[in-house]
Amino acid sequence: MTRSDLVELLAESVGQITHRDAEAAVKTILNAMSNALVRGHRIEIRGFGSFSINRRPPRMGRNPRTGASVHIPERRVPHFKPGKALREAVGTQPVDLED
Numbered sequence: 688m689t690r691s692d693l694v695e696l697l698a699e700s701v702g703q704i705t706h707r708d709a710e711a712a713v714k715t716i717l718n719a720m721s722n723a724l725v726r727g728h729r730i731e732i733r734g735f736g737s738f739s740i741n742r743r744p745p746r747m748g749r750n751p752r753t754g755a756s757v758h759i760p761e762r763r764v765p766h767f768k769p770g771k772a773l774r775e776a777v778g779t780q781p782v783d784l785e786d
């Protein structure tokens with residue numbers, strides 16, 4: 688599912704809002720979530736899951752072409768942990784690979 692699919696679904700399921708309003712709503716929600724993660728906050732959506740930031744410590748890596756050692760700096764990466772309801776729903780549904 689893409690962002691535009693989400694906008695279409697929202698516009699169809701809520702008849703009182705226009706496509707433009709649905710697009711603004713999706714954009715606002717995703718921006719709010721992104722900004723919260725940038726500030727280091729945790730996002731929890733009951734029944735769906737939680738988003739948090741994981742820290743990857745600095746380490747030494749290798750350039751695969753030359754074999755030279757390369758310093759890889761510390762990074763903060765987003766992490767998603769699905770909630771119990773989502774895990775159970777995904778685990779019990781048959782997979783349709785044609786979609």
